[in-house]
Amino acid sequence: MCTNIVERAELRAGSGRGREGWFSLAQAYVSYDHPSHIDLEHAVNLDFVNEAAGIDARVAVELSIDSARSLAMAIMAAVARAEAYENG
Amino acid sequence: MYRTDDYEGMIAETVPVAGANGDLVHAYFARPTGPGPFPSVVLLHHMPGWDDWYKEAARKFAYNGYAALAPDLYCREAHGSPEDVMAKIRANGGVPDDQVVGDAVGAAAFLRALPTSNGKVGVFGTCSGGRHAYLCACRSSSFDAVADLWGGGLVMQEADLTEKRPVSPLDYTKDLAVPLLGLFGEDDRAPTPAQVVVHEEKLKELGKEYEFHNYPGAAHGFFYHDRPQAYRAEQAVDGWKKVFVFFERTLAAGA
Numbered sequence: 001m002c003t004n005i006v007e008r009a010e011l012r013a014g015s016g017r018g019r020e021g022w023f024s025l026a027q028a029y030v031s032y033d034h035p036s037h038i039d040l041e042h043a044v045n046l047d048f049v050n051e052a053a054g055i056d057a058r059v060a061v062e063l064s065i066d067s068a069r070s071l072a073m074a075i076m077a078a079v080a081r082a083e084a085y086e087n088g
Numbered sequence: 089m090y091r092t093d094d095y096e097g098m099i100a101e102t103v104p105v106a107g108a109n110g111d112l113v114h115a116y117f118a119r120p121t122g123p124g125p126f127p128s129v130v131l132l133h134h135m136p137g138w139d140d141w142y143k144e145a146a147r148k149f150a151y152n153g154y155a156a157l158a159p160d161l162y163c164r165e166a167h168g169s170p171e172d173v174m175a176k177i178r179a180n181g182g183v184p185d186d187q188v189v190g191d192a193v194g195a196a197a198f199l200r201a202l203p204t205s206n207g208k209v210g211v212f213g214t215c216s217g218g219r220h221a222y223l224c225a226c227r228s229s230s231f232d233a234v235a236d237l238w239g240g241g242l243v244m245q246e247a248d249l250t251e252k253r254p255v256s257p258l259d260y261t262k263d264l265a266v267p268l269l270g271l272f273g274e275d276d277r278a279p280t281p282a283q284v285v286v287h288e289e290k291l292k293e294l295g296k297e298y299e300f301h302n303y304p305g306a307a308h309g310f311f312y313h314d315r316p317q318a319y320r321a322e323q324a325v326d327g328w329k330k331v332f333v334f335f336e337r338t339l340a341a342g343a
Contacts, residue, residue, distance in 0.1 A: 002135055002216060002240040002278045002308075004248060006179060029179040034135050034215070036171040039317040041277075041308050047175045055168040055176055 003042060005032040016048045016059035023057050026050040035062040044068035097121035098150045100143070105159055105198045108190020113163040115195060116143050118150035124204030127339035130195040130231075131158035132188065132224070134215035134309075137170040137177070138162060141314055149212075152332055154339075155202060157195045161188055161220075184252040188220045189227050196230035208232045208339040212331070215240060215309060219257055225268070226260035233338035235269040235331055238308055240278030243286050261290045268298040269334040271327045273306030273320075301330060 007030045014025035025048050035043035046061040046068075063071065100118035107113040116138070120126060129149050133142040138160040149156035161183055166176050177183065196209045210233040213221035218239025225234035241248065244256035268291070272284050279287070284302065291298045303310065303326075309318040311327060337343065 004181065004241075004250070006181065008179070027179075029175070031178050033178055034174075036136065036174065039315065041318060045175070045178065047179060049175070049179075055166040055172045058172055058175055060171070060175065 003031075003033045006030070011048075014048070018057055018059055020056070023053055024050055025059075026052065032065075036060070038062040038064070040064060095122075096151075098147065100147055100150065103157075103198075105157065105191075105195055107159060107163075107194040108187045111164065113159050113161075113191055113194075114138075115157050115159040115198075116146050117155075117157050118143075118146040119155035119202075119204070120150055120153055122204075124155075124202075125206035125341060126153060126155045126204050127206050127335065127341075128155040128157070128196075128199035128202070128209045129335065129339075130192055130199065130209065130211045130224075131156060132192060132211065132213035132217035132220045133158060133161060134213070134217045135174065135178075135182075136215075137174045139170040141312060145212075148328075154335070155199055155204065157199055159191045159195045161191055181250060182216070182252055185220070185223055185254070189224050192220070192224040193228050193230045196228075200230075206339075206341040208341065208343065210234065210335050210339050212237070212335075214238060214311065218242070222264075222268070223257045223260065225266055226257065226263045229265070231266055232343070233267050233269070233335060234264075235271075235334060237271045237311065237327070237331075238273060238276055238279065240276075240308070242279060243283040258287060258290055261287075261296065262294055264291075264294075264296050266297075267334070267338045268296065269330065270298065270300040271330065272300065272302050273308060273310050273323070274302050274304050275307040278308060299334070301327070303327070 009028045011025045029047040031045045043062045048059040050057040103117045104112040105115040146156040211221045211231045212235040214237040218236040222236045242257045303323040306320045306323040310320040311324045
């Protein structure tokens with residue numbers, strides 16, 4: 001690997017829509033390395049996968065660093081509001 | 089020199105090759121038709137995997153008179169689209185250096201055993217494949233020349249070492265016994281120009297035979313015509329010429 005930058009998250013509950021339709025997500029990997037599609041040397045690559053379901057059980061997203069930061073902030077903001085909502 | 093009245097032909101196909109631990113792995117084998125003798129080159133693919141660009145590069149070598157063999161270094165891990173395979177490898181932190189060396193040595197043995205071989209085998213790689221090519225040239229006696237094109241992670245710090253990549257390839261430089269060609273982009277960050285200098289200083293210190301070319305206006309992957317952001321036509325055309333001049337000199341029979 002060129003950068004060796006990869007983080008893993010275990011997903012206790014989640015679904016993703018892949019090429020064959022919806023499937024259960026089990027892991028997410030966030031790496032900063034060569035992407036497949038976006039025309040950047042390196043990108044923040046999000047791979048939502050279910051390793052037990054086969055190699056093509058994957059939802060892929062490739063983002064520039066600033067786009068990834070915007071997404072991460074939006075997720076954290078939404079999660080904070082969701083927790084507040086659930087906790088009454 | 090190509091003439092318009094020359095006969096030319098090529099066969100390109102997937103074949104099984106015995107790699108590390110005797111495991112059979114897929115390899116893309118492109119070679120000129122005819123009795124030879126032909127020099128050979130093992131192509132070690134980049135991090136994005138055993139993809140179209142590498143198969144096209146193998147055919148380019150065949151067109152230029154080489155038997156070219158590109159093993160699928162991710163073959164044991166999974167099969168699917170190159171993108172899905174890359175994602176799995178990326179998540180797993182790459183493939184072990186020892187395994188890659190074993191696969192490359194197996195590929196070299198396959199080529200050298202061909203009745204059309206002239207007995208000479210080079211190794212070529214880009215990106216992580218450049219690093220692997222250098223590693224293979226240092227750690228085996230299977231190769232007669234090595235071309236490292238922007239191999240990232242060749243100069244590693246202690247903190248960069250992993251179970252799969254336990255030794256910095258730079259530390260094997262003392263064992264390099266064949267000519268080395270290095271092509272690099274001055275705007276690259278893996279390797280950085282400073283890392284290229286560190287590598288070159290080590291080669292000089294140890295009296296190794298090498299030639300390095302650093303291209304202004306080019307970053308990582310400047311040969312990749314399928315990556316418009318990375319591709320640099322002028323530098324790529326010159327770089328390919330240097331690759332073929334280098335292998336013509338180092339892989340000729342009796343060289």
